[in-house]
Amino acid sequence: MTVHRPSGGLPALILALLSLNVPRALAFEPITADELMVHVRTLASDEFGGRGTGDPGGELAARYIARSFEQAGLVPAGDNGGWYQEFQAKVATSLGPDNRVTTPVGATTRDFLITRDFIPLACSATGQCSGPVVFAGYGVSAPDLGYDDYAGLDVTGKIVLCLRYEPARDDTGSAFEGRKDTWHAGLRSKARNAETHGAIGLILVNGPLSDGGTDELLLWEKGGTSQAVGIPAMMMTRKAVESFWGAGLPENPPSLVDAQSRIDGEGRPWNFDVTSGPITLRGDVRTESRTTRNVVGWLPPNAASTLPAGGGNASQPSSPPSEPHLVIGAHYDHLGQGGQHSLSPDTLAIHNGADDNASGTAGLMELAEAIASDPAPRSSGIVFVAFAAEELGLLGATWYADHPLRSIDSMVAMLNMDMVGRLRNDKLEVGGVGTSPSLRPVVEEAYRGTAIKVTFGEGGSGPSDHKVFNDRKRPVLFFFTGVHEDYHRPSDDWEKINAPGMERVADGVRRVTMTLAAESSPLAYVAVAADTAQHMGATSGSGASLGTIPDYTESEIPGLKLSGVRAGGPGVRRPGDPQHLRPDGRTRRSPPW
Numbered sequence: 001m002t003v004h005r006p007s008g009g010l011p012a013l014i015l016a017l018l019s020l021n022v023p024r025a026l027a028f029e030p031i032t033a034d035e036l037m038v039h040v041r042t043l044a045s046d047e048f049g050g051r052g053t054g055d056p057g058g059e060l061a062a063r064y065i066a067r068s069f070e071q072a073g074l075v076p077a078g079d080n081g082g083w084y085q086e087f088q089a090k091v092a093t094s095l096g097p098d099n100r101v102t103t104p105v106g107a108t109t110r111d112f113l114i115t116r117d118f119i120p121l122a123c124s125a126t127g128q129c130s131g132p133v134v135f136a137g138y139g140v141s142a143p144d145l146g147y148d149d150y151a152g153l154d155v156t157g158k159i160v161l162c163l164r165y166e167p168a169r170d171d172t173g174s175a176f177e178g179r180k181d182t183w184h185a186g187l188r189s190k191a192r193n194a195e196t197h198g199a200i201g202l203i204l205v206n207g208p209l210s211d212g213g214t215d216e217l218l219l220w221e222k223g224g225t226s227q228a229v230g231i232p233a234m235m236m237t238r239k240a241v242e243s244f245w246g247a248g249l250p251e252n253p254p255s256l257v258d259a260q261s262r263i264d265g266e267g268r269p270w271n272f273d274v275t276s277g278p279i280t281l282r283g284d285v286r287t288e289s290r291t292t293r294n295v296v297g298w299l300p301p302n303a304a305s306t307l308p309a310g311g312g313n314a315s316q317p318s319s320p321p322s323e324p325h326l327v328i329g330a331h332y333d334h335l336g337q338g339g340q341h342s343l344s345p346d347t348l349a350i351h352n353g354a355d356d357n358a359s360g361t362a363g364l365m366e367l368a369e370a371i372a373s374d375p376a377p378r379s380s381g382i383v384f385v386a387f388a389a390e391e392l393g394l395l396g397a398t399w400y401a402d403h404p405l406r407s408i409d410s411m412v413a414m415l416n417m418d419m420v421g422r423l424r425n426d427k428l429e430v431g432g433v434g435t436s437p438s439l440r441p442v443v444e445e446a447y448r449g450t451a452i453k454v455t456f457g458e459g460g461s462g463p464s465d466h467k468v469f470n471d472r473k474r475p476v477l478f479f480f481t482g483v484h485e486d487y488h489r490p491s492d493d494w495e496k497i498n499a500p501g502m503e504r505v506a507d508g509v510r511r512v513t514m515t516l517a518a519e520s521s522p523l524a525y526v527a528v529a530a531d532t533a534q535h536m537g538a539t540s541g542s543g544a545s546l547g548t549i550p551d552y553t554e555s556e557i558p559g560l561k562l563s564g565v566r567a568g569g570p571g572v573r574r575p576g577d578p579q580h581l582r583p584d585g586r587t588r589r590s591p592p593w
Helices: 010-019 033-043 056-072 187-196 238-242 256-266 354-372 395-402 439-447 466-471 499-516
Strands: 084-095 100-105 108-111 118-120 127-131 133-135 159-163 201-205 233-236 279-283 285-299 325-331 381-387 411-417 427-431 453-457 476-480 548-550 560-565
Touching: 033 056, 033 354, 033 499, 056 285, 056 354, 056 381, 084 395, 159 187, 187 201, 187 233, 201 238, 201 279, 233 238, 233 279, 238 256, 285 354, 285 395, 325 354, 325 395, 325 499, 354 381, 354 411, 354 499, 381 395, 395 466, 411 466, 411 499, 439 453, 439 499, 466 476, 476 499
Parallel strands: 133 159, 159 201, 201 233, 325 381, 325 411, 411 476, 427 453
Antiparallel strands: 084 285, 100 108, 100 279, 118 233, 127 279, 285 381, 427 476, 548 560
């Protein structure tokens, strides 16, 4: 077991720095590698304890960021005129003692066995439902892709049974991009979709034609997190489901293999009744919540013709005012001492998260200082937000978007920096450029004449905070220098940060910001078809997983390389199993969130 030890004396120094009344410089303050590294080394020190959500180290980080915003000259823009937006974050889930699935058998009742026959999803509601079961294909509603399992299907008062994944995963020409699972494959997405259509419960099952016909349940991982839906949601084995298949119906319904084969072959939904009699689902998922907080600062526009009434007072009004503005964000939380999302699950150690995401947070603080000291006119104001609880499912970004300082509809664009400290071979990834026609030219111009080589991604989805704003139909940009072997491991330390590269990336973001801040109205939004994640960041986890541990070192073998598995999980290797999850094989499984 590896345990990081704190270096004594630093907490007192940090607290002293937080209490200093350092005046803001009047001259333009450029972004420098040295100042970025001061922030990274501070936030990624052991004294911050991995900046876990609701942990003392996370709260210390919030204070540090607020003080930096104050020194930059921003206006407090949180609750009650302060720097912070507080909210409750679910930090862990666990199984209670009363999870049950039952079905009547004659005059008696059959109780299915937890972990053998079924497992709750962490997004399951705690409560009970009882009703007939209806098959709803893959449980997907994707009208933009011409597919909806719920079209013409009334599931009100019924329990929906659906397959994992998406239609035709072995067809690379399918609307769902084959094995590049879109967000529709997410377990919570399926549960939420069932609830939205009036279902009272969800049963998820492995398709007989998926993953070589496996019938394994996902592994429940204590401490997993996912925001709960309003209905009980379970995964069951096919063997268990087949035991009540057709119960009470005058004739047997189609088999699961026939149903999956027809849907995948025709690319069209197919639904039917599975039972007429009731199945009972009882969910008992316990949650632990903690108070955490975003750090929010406001920089009013400085072009005389666009100054808001009152000089841009940033106290939170009852109704957010509409005026053009940018949102620049980075999440400051990390994994604390590890837990479910750690890729070193058997090591109790501080996960300092230097790249993920002390680097983006440092960039945010330096951008605030540089832009606030820049006399160039800005027609749009800028909201700087250090998001909390990104690692638990984009919770801080979601809270801000639901409680914005300025109306989301008047947002020019949202810029997100997540893992910008490991620039290699001068390669920078910028996602979201397809969410507005204006964005790609702005980014190209910002990095023109520099050594940075930009790789563009069109979509605004992906597991980081920008997704929340893309989902609300606002243009987004996502700056990212790539994943690496230290991702979500205790070895993500400040010594491995490329400081000069981080400076070049952040200064390009500054130029993008200044160009967009000259806009006096929101940019046009373009919806981009769902794409795959650009990095393996936040998940709104289901609390169940495959038990595999990715290896992000470079490999010439296609697919996702694994460095190991979690003890006792479905990912434990058996004779003949491959060491890679290959894009052309049948063993790849979708993420369990």
